[in-house]
Amino acid sequence: MSEALAKKRKIQKYLGNVEVKIEHCKGCGFCVEFCPTGALELSKSFNKKGYHPPMLVDQNYCNGCDLCGLYCPDFAIFGFRVGPNPNFKKDEKAK
Amino acid sequence: MSEQTNHTEGEPRVNPVLPYLREDRMPHIWCPGCGIGTTVNCFARALTESELDLDKVSIVSGIGCTGRVAGYMNLDAFHTTHGRPVAFATGLKLANPDLKVVVYSGDGDLMAIGGNHFIHACRRNIDMTIVCVNNFLYGMTGGQASSTTPDPATTTTAPYGAFEHTFNLPFLADSCGAVYVARWTTYHVRQITKAMKEALAKKGLSFIEIISPCPTLYQRRNKLGDGLQAMEYYRDNSVVKSGADTREVEIKYQGEIICGKFVDRERATWLDCYNTRNAAAIGARYRPYPWRENGEGGVK
Ligand SMILES: Cc1ncc(C[n+]2csc(CCOP(=O)(O)OP(=O)(O)O)c2C)c(N)n1
Ligand code: SF4
Ligand code: SF4
Ligand code: SF4
Ligand SMILES: [Mg+2]
Numbered sequence: 001m002s003e004a005l006a007k008k009r010k011i012q013k014y015l016g017n018v019e020v021k022i023e024h025c026k027g028c029g030f031c032v033e034f035c036p037t038g039a040l041e042l043s044k045s046f047n048k049k050g051y052h053p054p055m056l057v058d059q060n061y062c063n064g065c066d067l068c069g070l071y072c073p074d075f076a077i078f079g080f081r082v083g084p085n086p087n088f089k090k091d092e093k094a095k
Numbered sequence: 096m097s098e099q100t101n102h103t104e105g106e107p108r109v110n111p112v113l114p115y116l117r118e119d120r121m122p123h124i125w126c127p128g129c130g131i132g133t134t135v136n137c138f139a140r141a142l143t144e145s146e147l148d149l150d151k152v153s154i155v156s157g158i159g160c161t162g163r164v165a166g167y168m169n170l171d172a173f174h175t176t177h178g179r180p181v182a183f184a185t186g187l188k189l190a191n192p193d194l195k196v197v198v199y200s201g202d203g204d205l206m207a208i209g210g211n212h213f214i215h216a217c218r219r220n221i222d223m224t225i226v227c228v229n230n231f232l233y234g235m236t237g238g239q240a241s242s243t244t245p246d247p248a249t250t251t252t253a254p255y256g257a258f259e260h261t262f263n264l265p266f267l268a269d270s271c272g273a274v275y276v277a278r279w280t281t282y283h284v285r286q287i288t289k290a291m292k293e294a295l296a297k298k299g300l301s302f303i304e305i306i307s308p309c310p311t312l313y314q315r316r317n318k319l320g321d322g323l324q325a326m327e328y329y330r331d332n333s334v335v336k337s338g339a340d341t342r343e344v345e346i347k348y349q350g351e352i353i354c355g356k357f358v359d360r361e362r363a364t365w366l367d368c369y370n371t372r373n374a375a376a377i378g379a380r381y382r383p384y385p386w387r388e389n390g391e392g393g394v395k
Contacts, residue, residue, distance in 0.1 A: 019108055020101045026127035029323045034282075051127070055101070069110060070140065070284045073125060073132030073322075078110040 008038035009061045015085040016064020020053050024076040027051030031068035031077050037061045040068065060087050115139040117169050124163060128322020130281035130307030131161050131228055135168070137284055138199070138226070141291035152195045155184040157204035160234040160309075164199045178208030181216045184223050192222070192366060192385045195295060202229040203241040206262055210242065217271035217300050219365040224294045224301045227264060230309035238312030245348035248317050265357050266341040268302040275301035276341065276358035280329035281308065283354060290356065299364050306352055319349075 018040070025047060031054050032040045039061035042052040054077060056062055062079060069078030102108075112135065125131050142152065149170060156165035158177035165172040175183045180198045188196045198205070205213050205227050216223070232250050233239040240250040240257050243264065247256030268276045275297045277290040287305060294301035308314055308325030319325065329352060336344075337355035344353040363371070370383035 018101075019110070021110075022099050022101065024122045028128040028321075030128075030133070030326060033323055033326070066111070067284070069112070070136050070288075071133055072136070073129055074122065075110060075112050075116065075132065075136070078108075078112075080108050 002041075005032070005038035005041070008036065009057070010037070011060045011088050012037060012063040012085055013088045014063050015059060015082045016062040016079050017059060017082050018054075018056060018062060018068060018077055018079045020055065021076045022047050022053045023049070024074050025051055025053035026074050026076075027053065028073060030071040030073065034071050035062075035068050036065065037063060060085060111143065112136050112139040115142065115169055117167055120167055123167055125160060126309075126311045126322075128308060128310040128325070129160070129234075130230070130305075130309075130322065130325075131164065133281045133284060134226070134228055134287060134305050134307065135164060137287040138164075138168075138197075138291055140288045141295060144288070144292050145295045147195055147295065151193060152197065153184075153187060154197045154199055155180045155187065156198070157200040157209060158235065159201035159204045160230075161199065161201035161228040162204055162235070178204055179212065180204065181209060181212035181223075181225065185212075185216060185219075185221050188221055188223055189366070196223040197295075198223060198225045200227065201234065202227055202231065202243045202264075203233040203239075206264065206267070207233075207242045210262075214267070214271045217268055217273045217302070220272055220274060220299045220362050220368075222299055222364045222366065224291070224297075224303070226291070226294075227302070227304050228307045229264065229304050230307050231313050232309065234309045234312055238309070238316060243346075245346060248313070248348050250312070250316065261346070263341070263345040264304045265302075265344050268300075269341040269358050272300070272362065273302045273358065274299035274360050274362050275356075277302075277354075277356040278304040278306070278344065278352075279354050280306040280326075280333055280352055282326050282329035282333065286354070293356070293359075297359075299362055306346070 040054045043055045064079045064081030066079040153171045154165045155173045156162040157180040165174045184196045184198045231244050232241050239252040242262045244257040265276045279287045308322045310322040333352045333354050335355050341357050374381045
């Protein structure tokens, strides 16, 4: 699974971010698996109920599309756009 | 916000689904990896995109895990008795035809105990939207077989495997007269959102079936993994066939799931037929229902 996720990762033209309501997460992994750019992973740490909430691997991969928010059955995560990504280089597109 | 989040910089942001939820009731009771919450996200976005006056939207559920949706939504909501949301919603719509009425419930509630109400609402073409979250069994009560449990899935009441013929829900809705019929799985979040938006805009009975994981009962008992594995299964085994003949979209155990919009047609609603008949019988004295405070409608 993680290999497939790594393949999706590239630096995004627009930078996004996610907000996670850590205690509402039930660790189902929908957000991680279905983020189109593989920007998330489940963290090693636990919340109070014993689930592993998601976190961004690297903000450069997140474009703020909020697909994670559309999938999350626990309303525990959502994504939003921050602005143009200064780390984005034109030739990244070719990849 | 007292809830712990990872929020760091900038102004506080709000999850777009939050305004549609009764936040004081969160976290909800649904199990990890249950698909019902995902459908609620789609419904919230469909409401936003439809730009409806939320004071005129009502949601009605029956009993079941899916039946909890009405109680969690920040809309005028009614949580009816088991099997009766369509009957209640019919009354609600006819008493106040200006309302946009949405029934949101499970396969057991709508199609087993409530099946009679469903077929008649379709036949009458009552102007409402019915969303059926189909997880192939009775989730809330411990996983009994329902009218959609496919042979040979095991359930608590079918320990050797279900054997009954199942309902093919899009075909049922289509043949009874629904004017909009679609099926998607919880993997298809964008398509569900679009279907809900179309259904809300459709005059007459619109029906959406959403195949959804019940990891606690259906997936676990049948050794099908967790909610995520069910979602991956939907992703890999769904075939989109919009306009497919509904007779051919039956779901077999772990078979392919045919998705899409199957029916989108025009047919007079119950209320249109009522007014047409009365106008024909009574003549000019008849003013069509609904009768307004400004004197429109009714018999002079
Ligand atoms: C008259 C009546 N009979 C039986 C029940 C028990 N009961 C509660 S929910 C339910 C089935 C719910 O199944 P479904 O509609 O598929 O919802 P799910 O939990 O799967 O979402 C049953 C049989 C009841 N509450 N009332
Ligand atoms: S907002 Fe989009 S890109 Fe960012 S984590 Fe969520 S799904 Fe991935
Ligand atoms: S989809 Fe929601 S509940 Fe599932 S792991 Fe992600 S944040 Fe947690
Ligand atoms: S029992 Fe099944 S349908 Fe009910 S909340 Fe749990 S996973 Fe969802
Ligand atoms: Mg059910």
